[in-house]
Amino acid sequence: MATDAAGPDGNVPVDKMPRTERGRRTQRAILDAAAAEFGEKGFHEGSISGITRRAGVALGSFYTYFDSKDAVFRAxxxxxxxxxxxxxxxxxxxxxxxxxxxxxxxxxxxxxxxxxxxxxxxxxxxxxxxxxxxxxxxxxxxxxxxxxxxxxxxxxxxxxxxxxxxxxxxxxxxxxxxxxxxxxxxxxxxxxxxxxxxxxxxxxxxxxxxxxxx
Amino acid sequence: MATDAAGPDGNVPVDKMPRTERGRRTQRAILDAAAAEFGEKGFHEGSISGITRRAGVALGSFYTYFDSKDAVFRAxxxxxxxxxxxxxxxxxxxxxxxxxxxxxxxxxxxxxxxxxxxxxxxxxxxxxxxxxxxxxxxxxxxxxxxxxxxxxxxxxxxxxxxxxxxxxxxxxxxxxxxxxxxxxxxxxxxxxxxxxxxxxxxxxxxxxxxxxxx
Amino acid sequence: MATDAAGPDGNVPVDKMPRTERGRRTQRAILDAAAAEFGEKGFHEGSISGITRRAGVALGSFYTYFDSKDAVFRAxxxxxxxxxxxxxxxxxxxxxxxxxxxxxxxxxxxxxxxxxxxxxxxxxxxxxxxxxxxxxxxxxxxxxxxxxxxxxxxxxxxxxxxxxxxxxxxxxxxxxxxxxxxxxxxxxxxxxxxxxxxxxxxxxxxxxxxxxxx
Amino acid sequence: MATDAAGPDGNVPVDKMPRTERGRRTQRAILDAAAAEFGEKGFHEGSISGITRRAGVALGSFYTYFDSKDAVFRAxxxxxxxxxxxxxxxxxxxxxxxxxxxxxxxxxxxxxxxxxxxxxxxxxxxxxxxxxxxxxxxxxxxxxxxxxxxxxxxxxxxxxxxxxxxxxxxxxxxxxxxxxxxxxxxxxxxxxxxxxxxxxxxxxxxxxxxxxxx
DNA sequence: AATGAATGAGAATTCATTCAT
DNA sequence: GATGAATGAATTCTCATTCAT
Incomplete structure (x- = not known):
């Protein structure tokens, strides 16, 4: 993969960069889940809870790695x-x-x-x-x-x-x-x-x- | 124009077909307003109330001529x-x-x-x-x-x-x-x-x- | 039938009493349609337009014979x-x-x-x-x-x-x-x-x- | 009490089952509030917002525990x-x-x-x-x-x-x-x-x- | 880091009733 | 009398986001 998450130009802001290996895995899982969710349902029909469900993490964890729904999408x-x-x-x-x-x-x-x-x-x-x-x-x-x-x-x-x-x-x-x-x-x-x-x-x-x- | 409103294939269902000239004008106004609204804001950001506001009719009048937001869009x-x-x-x-x-x-x-x-x-x-x-x-x-x-x-x-x-x-x-x-x-x-x-x-x-x- | 329409005790108010034979038939048609509509869908799910559709009259005609949805129901x-x-x-x-x-x-x-x-x-x-x-x-x-x-x-x-x-x-x-x-x-x-x-x-x-x- | 919420047969769907003690209390409060609301106003006159107001929770919290107005009613x-x-x-x-x-x-x-x-x-x-x-x-x-x-x-x-x-x-x-x-x-x-x-x-x-x- | 409960703004949709023709 | 278009208040439900634990 070329980039990991999402600032205005599609890169993750520094303060959302995972520091640990575990964090990196979780973020990757969320991004893959987002690809599946949005690919299947589209942006508007897709939901954050759909993403976290697919990624197997708690809803709140999403915001540990991305600022917003728009941000994952940009990433x-x-x-x-x-x-x-x-x-x-x-x-x-x-x-x-x-x-x-x-x-x-x-x-x-x-x-x-x-x-x-x-x-x-x-x-x-x-x-x-x-x-x-x-x-x-x-x-x-x-x-x-x-x-x-x-x-x-x-x-x-x-x-x-x-x-x-x-x-x-x-x-x-x-x-x-x-x-x-x-x-x-x-x-x-x-x-x-x-x-x-x-x-x-x-x-x-x-x-x-x-x-x-x- | 070829079609006026929206069933599954983009045609208005019969029970929404205006029976009077006045009705025909209103429906046309709503469809034009929808083009403006969706063209400007997109489908999801656009709203029915935005459409009726542009068309100069009451919110409820929308449903006199179209079954749903999806239906106008199809039309x-x-x-x-x-x-x-x-x-x-x-x-x-x-x-x-x-x-x-x-x-x-x-x-x-x-x-x-x-x-x-x-x-x-x-x-x-x-x-x-x-x-x-x-x-x-x-x-x-x-x-x-x-x-x-x-x-x-x-x-x-x-x-x-x-x-x-x-x-x-x-x-x-x-x-x-x-x-x-x-x-x-x-x-x-x-x-x-x-x-x-x-x-x-x-x-x-x-x-x-x-x-x-x- | 014993009574025809609906005041507080289930009788039609005088000013809604049909004067002509044609009016009497229309009112009877509406009442029968209401029985069918409410019997099938219940009061809340039933609608005035459902009643008039069954009765074969225009929506507005309902109010020529009954004051309100409650009124037909009482009747x-x-x-x-x-x-x-x-x-x-x-x-x-x-x-x-x-x-x-x-x-x-x-x-x-x-x-x-x-x-x-x-x-x-x-x-x-x-x-x-x-x-x-x-x-x-x-x-x-x-x-x-x-x-x-x-x-x-x-x-x-x-x-x-x-x-x-x-x-x-x-x-x-x-x-x-x-x-x-x-x-x-x-x-x-x-x-x-x-x-x-x-x-x-x-x-x-x-x-x-x-x-x-x- | 025998059941807590509401599927087709009156049981809460699994995904609405509270996972914490706090959640359990909130769900109970909503169910009690619903009994009061519907008992007083009836189903159709009663409202979700009436229920959450009585329960002292936010409107949206209702949907954390019940799928719909019908669902609480069944429960x-x-x-x-x-x-x-x-x-x-x-x-x-x-x-x-x-x-x-x-x-x-x-x-x-x-x-x-x-x-x-x-x-x-x-x-x-x-x-x-x-x-x-x-x-x-x-x-x-x-x-x-x-x-x-x-x-x-x-x-x-x-x-x-x-x-x-x-x-x-x-x-x-x-x-x-x-x-x-x-x-x-x-x-x-x-x-x-x-x-x-x-x-x-x-x-x-x-x-x-x-x-x-x- | 992770969890999941809580929040509330926002939008679509329904329909009884009114009214001009 | 009859018609059907117009109205808008009222309500349900969704979901991104925040936050206490």
Whole structure:
């Protein structure tokens, strides 16, 4: 995990940092329970008592580690955000060529959400619970993509492309990762790689170029 | 507008259907007020009393026309969903060629959200308030796109492309329609048209093809 | 029916008395609908709109004929109270002997409640809605019984006996008239006639005496 | 007392069971307050806030111990039901002979209701609030009586007699215990004992037999 | 650190009654 | 007479947060 709890930017305030090993375990248990609770019921329907029940601790113990319901949520968004990044980054770095990198990113993203379906409910709900977290998550993600695809300092299209790619990924992850698994992640990634390489109709002849590393 | 209030699929139950002209006006006022309230505060922070205050009617009058807070929300999602569709459809129909159609769709979509910024808060929050509405909205939208771009009955990529296009549009609308207006809708639409036509790097030379109607 | 609507003692106030034949029909429809509504749902769960819906008239029309929810209820209690009395009275008058009269009263009472199961919900709920109606109903009923069984002006036991008989009848009506019909009214009436004639254990040899008219 | 709070059958759900002594005291205070509130105002007119005010606790504390207004009510019916039973049982067991047992039961019942006048409002209102409790209360009471008076396995009249006796008791308790105390409980019990022993007219000569233990 | 009882502000919902048409 | 829209007071229930032990 990248971060542990939640200040304004998703980090736990110092005075809530567990001092003992036992404390650390309890805090981790609460954060995991919160992911389960919010992933299942959403932020508003989820409750602190639901979290502590899942974590197997007393209600009051929650406030030993987090300042408020909002605070765990922020910590959670930061945590999930970091998790996706950490999961996807190595594959992107290992890819040969720009299109291949985006292909790898999408592929790993779909794989990741298939095993962490709660991520959508958590990150999307941030739009309502903590808009700053939400914006930060997507802005930094888009910037990362833009940095990868930018062809030079003059490239004015990179930002638009980055948002487009991010949007594709998010919706394809929802459709083929969370809602249904009726198509393999590799297949989806191939189709998109070809789209990025040759456009939407050029791709209808086959999406092999991506693998050759353009 | 397509629908007026809200049953399970977003339609008002018969026993809530206004029988007089006066009733019809009141119901419309409440639905508009709900769009404002939820768009501004979100579903959970928004309140029935906030809605009736905006609508200028008594609290109890709300229940003359809607069964519950959830019900107006459903009606609203159906209503907004229909509004975007109705706004974008003519431009798409009038476009010359497939790529041009998608370009027109995105262009009008960004224009629409610039004047209806509340649409994101409303449709996105449906994921938590009424998942069925949320899924229906995006599934039907994707199907509509797929129908436009499908090259033939064998075209297995159309669905993936449709979800990709929808994802691009949604995120570009958020970025360049709601969050910031630092780039013209036409510019964004051109960039994407080129991407669809020639791929991400082919497009770096210019997105003129779209206008010629491919 | 004996009475039509509801003042403090269960009669409709003059200004609510229908002047036309059409009005009379509407009022009767409302009263019958109220019996159904309250019998089915009870006073508190029952609603004016439920009544008018059953009666097939507009909500506002209710107030043309009754002053309030309490008022219909009072009218109803008076109405049902009179109905039982009117149904049971002839049988009692026609009976040969005191025990036979009580037997006939119970027999007809059970028969009556089997076809008017709502009577319990209505009269019993009066204890909470309109204690005066409730008390009046049982007091006058007890007095009627006492008058029948009193052996003379000195008979101090008659009142106690009357309440005892009324209590038996009410509970036997509930058990063998409303809740279950697993024993014939005649059978029940025979058992009680014998109890009244010879006591609880004397009766175990048979309850024939009642028929002979003691 | 037999039960403390209220599930479907009048028992508190486990998750509402107080874990500390302090909790136990609070729950008891709320239950007593509910008896007072409902006894005085009835179920529908009584309010949760009325209960917590009487109990001297915060409104929200009510829900720490009971799931709903209905739930306390159920708990209360079970509680009162058990209280009468526990109050009357020893006198019945100590009586010499069957008639004497019934006499003792009635006597103690009248005495009990004189000091717990709220019992009628509570148990009778169960007919509307929680029919299952109501039926359970009277069914088990009748069975207990039947078991006492049954002369043998063939005795088909016992059940009818049991309901008759219960009905007498309930109405005599209402008349001479709750509404008016113009006749001593002993006197009433004597009259009924004689009725049970010799029938209604046999008893006019005197009800001495009961005391001799028939 | 951990526990769980206590708090009370806040919101949705119901429905008898009034009234303009 | 009939209609049905409008009103708003009243109440139940939820739950984040605090605090004494």
């Amino acid at each position: 959670l968004v930061a945590d999930m955000s970091a998790q996706v990044r950490d999961h996807v980054a190595p594959a992107i770095r290992g890819a040969d060529g720009r299109i291949a990198a985006e292909r790898a990113g999408l592929l790993e993203f779909i794989r990741f959400v298939r095993t962490h379906k709660e991520i959508y409910r958590i990150i999307d709900e941030a739009e309502f619970v903590d808009p700053a977290s939400f914006r930060r998550h997507y802005s930094t993600t888009a910037e990362r993509i833009a940095a990868r695809i930018r062809t030079g300092p003059e490239d004015a299209q990179a930002e638009v492309h980055a948002w487009a790619i991010m949007g594709m990924n998010v919706f394809l992850g929802l459709r083929y990762g969370v809602w249904d698994e009726d198509r393999s992640p590799e297949d989806v990634a191939d189709v998109i790689a070809s789209l990025l390489a040759r456009g939407i109709f050029g791709s209808r002849e086959g999406a092999k170029g991506a693998k050759e590393g353009i | 609203l999602v159906a209503d907004m969903s229909a509004q975007v569709r109705d706004h974008v459809a003519p431009a798409i129909r009038g476009a010359d060629g497939r790529i041009a159609a998608e370009r027109a769709g995105l262009l009008e979509f960004i224009r629409f959200v610039r004047t209806h910024k509340e649409i994101y808060r409303i449709i996105d929050e449906a994921e938590f308030v009424d998942p069925a509405s949320f899924r229906r909205h995006y599934s039907t939208t994707a199907e509509r796109i797929a129908a436009r771009i499908r090259t033939g009955p064998e075209d297995a990529q159309a669905e993936v492309h449709a979800w990709a296009i929808m994802g691009m549009n949604v995120f570009l609308g958020l970025r360049y329609g709601v969050w910031d207006e630092d780039r013209s809708p036409e510019d964004v639409a051109d960039v994407i048209a080129s991407l669809l036509a020639r791929g991400i790097f082919g497009s770096r030379e210019g997105a003129k093809g779209a206008k010629e109607g491919i | 109803l209690v008076a109405d049902m109270s009179a109905q039982v009395r009117d149904h049971v009275a002839p049988a009692i008058r026609g009976a040969d002997g005191r025990i036979a009269a009580e037997r006939a009263g119970l027999l007809e009472f059970i028969r009556f409640v089997r076809t008017h199961k709502e009577i319990y919900r209505i009269i019993d709920e009066a204890e909470f809605v309109d204690p005066a109606s409730f008390r009046r109903h049982y007091s006058t009923t007890a007095e009627r019984i006492a008058a029948r069984i009193r052996t003379g002006p000195e008979d101090a036991q008659a009142e106690v006996h009357a309440w005892a008989i009324m209590g038996m009848n009410v509970f036997l009506g509930l058990r063998y008239g409303v809740w279950d019909e697993d024993r014939s009214p005649e059978d029940v009436a025979d058992v009680i006639a014998s109890l009244l004639a010879r006591g609880i254990f004397g009766s175990r040899e048979g309850a024939k005496g009642a028929k002979e008219g003691i | 209360l019916v079970a509680d009162m039901s058990a209280q009468v039973r526990d109050h009357v049982a020893p006198a019945i067991r100590g009586a010499d002979g069957r008639i004497a047992a019934e006499r003792a039961g009635l006597l103690e019942f009248i005495r009990f209701v004189r000091t717990h006048k709220e019992i009628y409002r509570i148990i009778d209102e169960a007919e509307f609030v929680d029919p299952a409790s109501f039926r359970r209360h009277y069914s088990t009471t009748a069975e207990r009586i039947a078991a006492r008076i049954r002369t043998g396995p063939e005795d088909a009249q016992a059940e009818v007699h049991a309901w008759a006796i219960m009905g007498m008791n309930v109405f005599l308790g209402l008349r001479y215990g709750v509404w008016d105390e113009d006749r001593s409980p002993e006197d009433v019990a004597d009259v009924i004992a004689s009725l049970l022993a010799r029938g209604i007219f046999g008893s006019r000569e005197g009800a001495k037999g009961a005391k001799e233990g028939i």
